[in-house]
Amino acid sequence: MPDLDTREWLLTNGLGSFASGTVSDVRTRTYHGWLFTATNPPSGRTLLFSHLEASLEVLGSVVALGTNFWGNGQIEPTGYQLLRSFDINPVPKWIWGQDNWQLTRQLVMPYGFVGTEDCGEEGISNAPCSIPHAQCPMPNAPIQFCDRILIHYRYEGSHPAILRLRLLIAERDFHHQQTASAKLHFSQLLGKQQVCLQAINSGRFGIPWHLRWTEGNYQPDAVWYWHYGLPEETKRGLSDKEDLYSPGYLIVTLQPGDAVTLEARVGFPDSMLSVLTPKTFAEAVEAEQDRLSQIFGWREGDRNQFKIQNDARGLANAALTKFKIKELLPPTSSLPLPITPYPQRGPHLPHSQLWQQLLKASDQFIVYRASIAGPTVIAGYHWFNDWGRDTLIALPGLALVPQRFDLAKGVLQTFGYYCRQGLIPNAFPDVDGEPIYNSVDAALWWIETLGLYLEATQDWDFLAEQFPVVQQIYKAFVGGTHFNIQVDATDGLVSWDAPGVALTWMDVVIGSHPVTPRYGKPVEINALWYSALCWLSQWAERLSQFEYGSSARLTKQAQRYTQQAEHVKTSLQKFWNPQLGYLYDTIEPDDRRNFQIRPNAVLALSLQHCGFSVQQGCQILDLATTSLLTPYGLRSLDPGDPEYKGKYEGNSEQRDRTYHQGTVWAWLIGPYIRAWQRFYPQQSLPFDWQPLLDHFLSDACLGSISEIFDGDLPHTPRGAIAQAWSVAEVIRHIQ
The missing domain is CATH 1.50.10.10 (Glycosyltransferase)
Known part of the structure; x- marks a missing residue:
C-alpha cells in the first residue's frame, strides 16, 4: 500500500448521519460509505449507499477510476494511480486525469435538520431545537429530517467522453458488514431520471431511498460484488470482509465542460421535491457555508473564502488546505502561503482560516x-x-x-x-x-x-x-x-x-x-x-x-x-x-x-x-x-x-x-x-x-x-x- 493515501475525510449533517472515505477513494473501514443514515437520530446508523464505481471512456479507451481492496489482498482496479489531486475544503474534491482529459468529483452532505411545523425553531440556518421535549410547548409537532448526499462530476478534455457510474449499495448496521444471502434482496423501481431502492431481508422491508440525476441513462444490471477487503478492520482484529450489491449503472455522455449531478436521498421519491439541476450542487455548498456563517458570525469576506471554486488555481489562491497527489501547482505570486506537495505533511494556513x-x-x-x-x-x-x-x-x-x-x-x-x-x-x-x-x-x-x-x-x-x-x-x-x-x-x-x-x-x-x-x-x-x-x-x-x-x-x-x-x-x-x-x-x-x-x-x-x-x-x-x-x-x-x-x-x-x-x-x-x-x-x-x-x-x-x-x-x-x-x-x- 505504499502509493495509497488512506487518510480520511468526513461529512456530517447534524443528525448523526455521515459520509466518509479516504483520499485515495479506497474503502478501508466498515464505516466508509457515502450515506450512513441515522434512522433514530443520532443513532440507528445504517449504510444504504456505499459509493459509485466510476469508469471513463475517451477515444475508445476505458479507464477505471475506482480503487478497491479485496479479501485476497489484491488492489483492483487502481484508479488511485490516475488521481492528480484532492482537496478537503470547502467539500471533498478529487481530480483524476491523463494528458487529454480530467474528471472532477465533489461530494456534499446538506444539513439534515429541517425543523418542526408550527414550531418557533428556524431549522436549516440555526442549531437544532434546544428545548427539552418535556418542556416544549408543542412536543407533538412533527420534526422533519432529510438525509441526503449530492455528488457532482465535471469533465474537461479535448474529446467527448462516456462516464459510467455503477451503484454499490447495502442495508446494514454501521458496525457490521453486509454478506450476500438468499434471504437478502433489493427492489428497484425505475422512474424518470431516478431509481427507488429498498432492501427486503427475510420478508422484512428495509429503508426506502432513491437516487436521481441530471443527465444520463440508467441500466438495471443486478449483480453482487463479493469479498471487499477492509484492512483497517483487519488491524483491529475485527471482521474485515464485505459484500456489496449493485442494482445497475448510469451512463452519461459528456462533452468537454459538461457536468452531471446526482442526489441520494432517504425516502420514497416525492413529486414536490425541487428539480435537480446543474446548479443544485453549488447551491447546496453555498447554503452550508451560509449556515456556518450565521452560526459563527463570519464576515462576508470570510464567507467568500469558503465559496465553491471549480478550478484548481482558484482553490490554491484561496489558500485552502490542498493535497497535491502527483505534482505541485506552478508557483505564483498570488499564493499567500506555499501549498505543501504530497507526500509531505503539515500545510500552514493564516490564523483566521485555521480558526474557521x-x-x-x-x-x-x-x-x-x-x-x-x-x-x-x-x-x-x-x-x-x-x-x-x-x-x-x-x-x-x-x-x-x-x-x-x-x-x-x-x-x-x-x-x-x-x-x-x-x-x-x-x-x-x-x-x-x-x-x-x-x-x-x-x-x-x-x-x-x-x-x-x-x-x-x-x-x-x-x-x-x-x-x-x-x-x-x-x-x-x-x-x-x-x-x-x-x-x-x-x-x-x-x-x-x-x-x-x-x-x-x-x-x-x-x-x-x-x-x-x-x-x-x-x-x-x-x-x-x-x-x-x-x-x-x-x-x-x-x-x-x-x-x-x-x-x-x-x-x-x-x-x-x-x-x-x-x-x-x-x-x-x-x-x-x-x-x-x-x-x-x-x-x-x-x-x-x-x-x-x-x-x-x-x-x-x-x-x-x-x-x-x-x-x-x-x-x-x-x-x-x-x-x-x-x-x-x-x-x-x-x-x-x-x-x-x-x-x-x-x-x-x-x-x-x-x-x-x-x-x-x-x-x-x-x-x-x-x-x-x-x-x-x-x-x-x-x-x-x-x-x-x-x-x-x-x-x-x-x-x-x-x-x-x-x-x-x-x-x-x-x-x-x-x-x-x-x-x-x-x-x-x-x-
Whole structure:
C-alpha cells in the first residue's frame, strides 16, 4: 500500500448521519460509505449507499477510476494511480486525469435538520431545537429530517467522453458488514431520471431511498460484488470482509465542460421535491457555508473564502488546505502561503482560516437527538454516540468559545432536566426509556460547565432555574446515591465503591473487571467536588442578592458551602505525595494510596477553583511535563510504570487493556494548558502547537483531531478519527 493515501475525510449533517472515505477513494473501514443514515437520530446508523464505481471512456479507451481492496489482498482496479489531486475544503474534491482529459468529483452532505411545523425553531440556518421535549410547548409537532448526499462530476478534455457510474449499495448496521444471502434482496423501481431502492431481508422491508440525476441513462444490471477487503478492520482484529450489491449503472455522455449531478436521498421519491439541476450542487455548498456563517458570525469576506471554486488555481489562491497527489501547482505570486506537495505533511494556513476550519470541525459533533428532542454532542466519529461526560467537557470549546450560548444553555438544560438521584446521565437511550446513569463525575462536570456558562453569559435567570438541580446533586452526594457514591463525613471527600463498574473517565471494563478500577476517592473527582462547592457558595450568595429566594436562607447556605469547601480543601492534602511531588491518583476504600503518575492530577489543577498550593501545582506540572506530555496531548500513564502500554493496537481486548495505560489523549492538552497558565503565568507554555495542528490539517481525518495516539514515538493516531473533546480543547486554547 505504499502509493495509497488512506487518510480520511468526513461529512456530517447534524443528525448523526455521515459520509466518509479516504483520499485515495479506497474503502478501508466498515464505516466508509457515502450515506450512513441515522434512522433514530443520532443513532440507528445504517449504510444504504456505499459509493459509485466510476469508469471513463475517451477515444475508445476505458479507464477505471475506482480503487478497491479485496479479501485476497489484491488492489483492483487502481484508479488511485490516475488521481492528480484532492482537496478537503470547502467539500471533498478529487481530480483524476491523463494528458487529454480530467474528471472532477465533489461530494456534499446538506444539513439534515429541517425543523418542526408550527414550531418557533428556524431549522436549516440555526442549531437544532434546544428545548427539552418535556418542556416544549408543542412536543407533538412533527420534526422533519432529510438525509441526503449530492455528488457532482465535471469533465474537461479535448474529446467527448462516456462516464459510467455503477451503484454499490447495502442495508446494514454501521458496525457490521453486509454478506450476500438468499434471504437478502433489493427492489428497484425505475422512474424518470431516478431509481427507488429498498432492501427486503427475510420478508422484512428495509429503508426506502432513491437516487436521481441530471443527465444520463440508467441500466438495471443486478449483480453482487463479493469479498471487499477492509484492512483497517483487519488491524483491529475485527471482521474485515464485505459484500456489496449493485442494482445497475448510469451512463452519461459528456462533452468537454459538461457536468452531471446526482442526489441520494432517504425516502420514497416525492413529486414536490425541487428539480435537480446543474446548479443544485453549488447551491447546496453555498447554503452550508451560509449556515456556518450565521452560526459563527463570519464576515462576508470570510464567507467568500469558503465559496465553491471549480478550478484548481482558484482553490490554491484561496489558500485552502490542498493535497497535491502527483505534482505541485506552478508557483505564483498570488499564493499567500506555499501549498505543501504530497507526500509531505503539515500545510500552514493564516490564523483566521485555521480558526474557521476548527469551528467547522466543531460543528460536525453537534447533533439532534430525537429521544430528548434537543441538541447533544456526538463524542466521536465513526462509532461513538453521545456521552454525558464527554459532552460537558467539550461544551466550553464547542459552544462557549464560539459564543453558541443558546446551544450551551440547551444542552445544560436537557441534562439538568434528566438529573436523577443527583446523577447526570452519561448516555441517553435510543428508544423510549430512562437514560443511563453510570458516571460519578458527569454531575460534577455539569456544575463546572454550568459555572463557565454563567461566567460567560451572566445569565442569572438560568442559574435560578437550575439551582434546584444543583442542590439535588449536592444533597445526593452528601446523603449518598447509586454505586455507593457518598461524601465521607470524616474528611468531606467523595468516595464510591461498586464492583464490576468503572465510573470515572477511565472507564474500560472487560467482562466484569475494570482495567483501571479507581474505587474509593479519585483525585479529579474530589477536585471537581471542591470546585462545585465553591460554585455553590458563589451562586447562593448571588441569588440572595438578586432576591431569587429567601435571602437569609441562601446566605446561610452560602456560608455552609464555604465551610465545606474549606474542609475539602484541607482534606485534598491527603492526595499529596511529598516523596514524588505529585498527587496520588486514588485513595482506595481501605485507605491505601495509588501512586501511579496519571494525568488526573493535572485535571485536578485545571478547574475553575483549585485547592492546591502554587508550590504543589508547580511540582505536579514539572513531573507531568517530563513524564506525560507529548506533542499530541498527555499520556494516560507514566512510561516508567510497569503497567505502561506504549502502543494501542491488537484485537479489541488488547486495545481495551491499553486504552488508559499509556495511550495519549489529545483532549488532556486543555487541562494541562489551564493548569500551566494558573501556576506558571509568566512562563511560556512548554508545548509546541504545530504537530497537533499539522495533524488537524493533514493527518488521519483531514480537518479533525483523533481521539488518541500511541504513547510511544512516533505517536501514531488511533481510535476514532474525529473526537469532539479533542477539537474542543484546541478551540478553547489556540486563540
